[in-house]
Amino acid sequence: xxxxxxxxxxxxxxxxxxxxxxxxxxxxxxxxxxxxxxxxxxxxxxxxxxxxxxxxxxxxxxxxxxxxxxxxxxxxxxxxxxxxxxxxxxxxxxxxxxxxxxxxxxxxxxxxxxxxxxxxxxxxxxxxxxxxxxxxxxxxxxxxxxxxxxxxxxxxxxxxxxxxxxxxxxxxxxxxxxxxxxxxxxxxxxxxxxxxxxxxxxxxxxxxxxxxxxxxxxxxxxxxxxxxxxxxxxxxxxxxxxxxxxxxxxxxxxxxxxxxxxxxxxxxxxxxxxxxxxxxxxxxxxxxxxxxxxxxxxxxxxxxxxxxxxxxxxxxxxxxxxxxxxxxxxxxxxxxxxxxxxxxxxxxxxxxxxxxxxxxxxxxxxxxxxxxxxxxxxxxxxxxxxxxxxxxxxxxxxxxxxxxxxxxxxxxxxxxxxxxxxxxxxxxxxxxxxxxxxxxxxxxxxxxxxxxxxxxxxxxxxxxxxxxxxxxxxxxxxxxxxxxxxxxxxxxxxxxxxxxxxxxxxxxxxxxxxxxxxxxxxxxxxxxxxxxxxxxxxxxxxxxxxxxxxxxxxxxxxxxxxxxxxxxxxxxxxxxxxxxxxxxxxxxxxxxxxxxxxxxxxxxxxxxxxxxxxxxxxxxxxxxxxxxxxxxxxxxxxxxxxxxxxxxxxxxxxxxxxxxxxxxxxxxxxxxxxxxxxxxxxxxxxxxxxxxxxxxxxxxxxxxxxxxxxx
Numbered sequence: 116x117x118x119x120x121x122x123x124x125x126x127x128x129x130x131x132x133x134x135x136x137x138x139x140x141x142x143x144x145x146x147x148x149x150x151x152x153x154x155x156x157x158x159x160x161x162x163x164x165x166x167x168x169x170x171x172x173x174x175x176x177x178x179x180x181x182x183x184x185x186x187x188x189x190x191x192x193x194x195x196x197x198x199x200x201x202x203x204x205x206x207x208x209x210x211x212x213x214x215x216x217x218x219x220x221x222x223x224x225x226x227x228x229x230x231x232x233x234x235x236x237x238x239x240x241x242x243x244x245x246x247x248x249x250x251x252x253x254x255x256x257x258x259x260x261x262x263x264x265x266x267x268x269x270x271x272x273x274x275x276x277x278x279x280x281x282x283x284x285x286x287x288x289x290x291x292x293x294x295x296x297x298x299x300x301x302x303x304x305x306x307x308x309x310x311x312x313x314x315x316x317x318x319x320x321x322x323x324x325x326x327x328x329x330x331x332x333x334x335x336x337x338x339x340x341x342x343x344x345x346x347x348x349x350x351x352x353x354x355x356x357x358x359x360x361x362x363x364x365x366x367x368x369x370x371x372x373x374x375x376x377x378x379x380x381x382x383x384x385x386x387x388x389x390x391x392x393x394x395x396x397x398x399x400x401x402x403x404x405x406x407x408x409x410x411x412x413x414x415x416x417x418x419x420x421x422x423x424x425x426x427x428x429x430x431x432x433x434x435x436x437x438x439x440x441x442x443x444x445x446x447x448x449x450x451x452x453x454x455x456x457x458x459x460x461x462x463x464x465x466x467x468x469x470x471x472x473x474x475x476x477x478x479x480x481x482x483x484x485x486x487x488x489x490x491x492x493x494x495x496x497x498x499x500x501x502x503x504x505x506x507x508x509x510x511x512x513x514x515x516x517x518x519x520x521x522x523x524x525x526x527x528x529x530x531x532x533x534x535x536x537x538x539x540x541x542x543x544x545x546x547x548x549x550x551x552x553x554x555x556x557x558x559x560x561x562x563x564x565x566x567x568x569x570x571x572x573x574x575x576x577x578x579x580x581x582x583x584x585x586x587x588x589x590x591x592x593x594x595x596x597x598x599x600x601x602x603x604x605x606x607x608x609x610x611x612x613x614x615x616x617x618x619x620x621x622x623x624x625x626x627x628x629x630x631x632x633x634x635x636x637x638x639x640x641x642x643x644x645x646x647x648x649x650x651x652x653x654x655x656x657x658x659x660x661x662x663x664x665x666x667x668x669x670x671x672x673x674x675x676x677x678x679x680x681x682x683x684x685x686x687x688x689x690x691x692x693x694x695x696x697x698x699x700x701x702x703x704x705x706x707x708x709x710x711x712x713x714x715x716x717x718x719x720x721x722x723x724x725x726x727x728x729x730x731x732x733x734x735x736x737x738x739x740x741x742x743x744x745x746x747x748x749x750x751x752x753x754x755x756x757x758x759x760x761x762x763x764x765x766x767x768x769x770x771x772x773x774x775x776x777x778x779x780x781x782x783x784x785x786x787x788x789x790x791x792x793x794x795x796x797x798x799x800x801x802x803x804x805x806x807x808x809x810x811x812x813x814x815x816x817x818x819x820x821x822x823x824x825x826x
Contacts, residue, residue, distance in 0.1 A: 120141075121141065126138055126173060127170070129171065179223045180232060181219040181222060182219060182220040183219050184219055184220045184353070187353050192215065195348065197361075198362070198363060199361065199362045201364045201408075201484045202365065205337065205365045205410065209340045210340050213340060213341055220301075220349065222304060223296070223300065223301070224298060229299035229300065229302055230300045230302075231277060231280050232298050236293055236296060237291050237292070244293065252283070253269060255285045262292075264286055264292045265283070269283070281297070301346075303343065306346060307349065307359075310324070310329070310347070310359060311324065328351075328357075329351065329357055329359050329361055331360075333360045334363065334366055335366060336365070336367075337365045337368070339365075347359040366410060367407070367409065367411045367413060369412075369413050370414050371385075371415060372414050372415060373414070374414050385415060385417070390420070395424070395551075398548075401423050401428075401490060402419050404547055427494050427497060430502045430503075431497050431502075431540070431555070434497070434502050434506055438513075438534065438537065442534075447530045449534060454528040458528075462586075464579065465579070465586045467577050468579045469496065469500055470535070470536050470539055471577045473496045478570070478573065486546070493540060496540070497540060505533070508633065509533075537555065541565050542570060542571050545566060553565050581626070592616065593634055595727055596614060596732060596734055599736075606750075607638070608639065608746060608750050609746035612640070612735045612742065613640065613641065613734075614640050614733070614734055616645060616733075619691060619729060620692065624645060627643075627645070639749075640734070655687045655716050657680070658680065659675060659676045659679045660711050663710065664707075671700065675698070675700060675707075678699065679698065690714075695707060695709060709729070741786070743783075744783040745786070747779070747780065747814055748787035748790060750814045750815060751784075754812045755772065755821070755823065767796075769797070769825075770796060770823050770824060770826060771824040771826055772821065772824075773807075773824075774801070774802055774806070774821045775803065775804070775806050775821065776803065777817070781802065784800070809822055
């Protein structure tokens with residue numbers, strides 16, 4: 116009415132009309148004509164748009180009701196410091212800053228659906244009342260009936276929502292009619308009142324909240340910093356001078372694999388139900404938790420779930436299948452006498468030590484609301500230690516028969532160790548993968564549910580840090596040797612002659628000596644030689660670590676780098692053994708720490724050399740005829756084992772093997788016939804000029820003909 120010349124015109128071109136005339140221009144022209152415009156110009160600025168339609172939104176000033184939260188600002192800040200936030204930066208930063216700059220809470224909303232404001236006022240707003248219960252409302256209605264403003268009483272089941280509640284007219288203290296304020300309460304007030312409303316407090320009595328408030332833990336999206344997190348905290352502080360929650364995980368967002376927000380409109384949204392249907396709830400959940408901390412944004416990639424399903428769940432399933440296969444063959448009974456840990460082989464004691472360390476670490480991670488650390492620790496234990504190391508190295512203890520170089524106690528110890536580890540893993544992973552762990556636990560124990568079992572306790576007496584350290588050395592050296600093999604395409608089944616390892620100190624050599632045999636078996640190398648003085652054998656280079664030294668020395672970094680590059684083999688040995696060395700820097704002594712430099716080794720003729728941290732390994736890659744023959748024998752065993760599987764032989768079936776003679780093959784069979792027969796369960800191995808019913812296979816890309824008969 117105040118601007119009739121523009122009445123009925125749209126402020127924004129929300130219909131995307133080509134001939135739309137901007138009312139902004141007309142207003143600017145009008146103001147200029149009235150000499151009321153100081154300056155008119157166009158400039159780019161941010162403007163709110165609808166998140167669904169991308170159309171501009173109009174904002175209007177409205178009268179509102181507020182809660183004076185600023186009166187509790189100091190106490191809200193103090194109590195916030197008692198809450199454990201994950202991440203801590205959200206509590207001290209985003210939420211803390213919000214409290215430090217707190218304004219009064221705008222409580223009212225101009226909407227239809229929601230909880231109505233329980234405030235009645237006279238038309239001149241001189242008198243008002245706030246109703247606190249149905250009982251109080253009924254009493255007020257009764258007074259209104261007597262005053263002639265209402266005809267009948269409302270019942271106890273009266274619908275307190277719009278439009279019904281708007282029909283209630285109350286009577287003021289002076290006898291004038293009062294009408295309900297038309298606005299609703301902010302829905303976040305409802306959610307913030309949840310701890311008390313769900314108990315029907317205060318009408319349910321003072322003890323209704325005992326043991327139920329404050330909450331031990333809540334979790335919601337980071338966008339709830341000014342929403343649910345705030346309303347819970349505000350109401351808890353204002354009503355009870357207490358925090359509403361002790362711990363909170365502020366979840367990040369799930370983005371697409373490129374880091375963009377998911378949107379149906381943009382076509383990059385992932386259907387959660389299709390994902391769960393195809394890959395399962397547990398792999399999806401495990402991927403999301405192990406991939407990144409819950410409070411970090413997750414770049415969601417289906418391939419990541421596939422990898423988790425294959426590498427973690429597939430590995431754990433295969434480990435159980437391996438255990439079940441041989442346990443059934445041997446008639447293993449878990450109720451048989453437990454072999455004491457101290458009487459088990461070293462590799463069993465190592466795995467149990469690692470298991471108890473894992474239990475301790477996972478328990479701490481869960482208690483600290485760090486599920487990502489827990490998931491990664493469990494996954495690393497299963498894939499790197501349980502399956503890829505223990506089961507692989509102990510395979511013979513399971514499939515060899517008693518008396519065939521394996522004692523009953525040794526087999527029993529292997530079964531008990533593997534079973535115990537799988538059992539504990541199911542309990543540790545249950546909070547993240549409840550369905551898979553449930554099935555595996557029930558298959559292992561026959562009990563009702565993993566979720567009804569006690570969470571495992573770490574046996575600190577079984578933890579042997581020295582044993583874990585020496586096995587870590589074994590794993591590192593084995594990995595380095597296998598990496599060198601891969602570098603020159605020498606298969607693991609091809610034996611090699613020697614490994615050389617520089618000895619840094621007596622403790623290192625002692626650890627290495629205890630796992631020497633294990634390393635040689637794992638890498639298929641005949642000999643491990645300790646080298647106390649690498650000069651003349653292994654040539655090393657040293658260079659500065661600029662990321663560490665740069666900030667430390669600043670403009671002098673070029674001089675420092677020059678001095679480090681001058682260091683020779685003797686100085687490199689000093690820094691490796693002692694952990695540091697002094698250099699001359701403009702006439703003054705400067706201490707260079709081991710972690711501030713990088714030490715590399717060069718290959719020597721006939722050898723390959725590699726480094727990892729302070730470890731150096733040299734591998735002899737020269738092959739003589741004996742090594743080549745053993746390699747052929749091992750490859751032959753592998754091919755025959757695969758043929759046994761293809762022909763559906765049982766693992767215990769014994770066979771008769773006939774092989775067509777070959778000049779390159781005969782020496783290998785002659786030299787390693789006993790080994791071959793033992794590995795493939797052959798009662799007899801015959802070399803002949805012609806095989807009657809040949810099966811074709813190859814060894815090192817050379818064709819051979821053979822026949823396998825079940826006995």
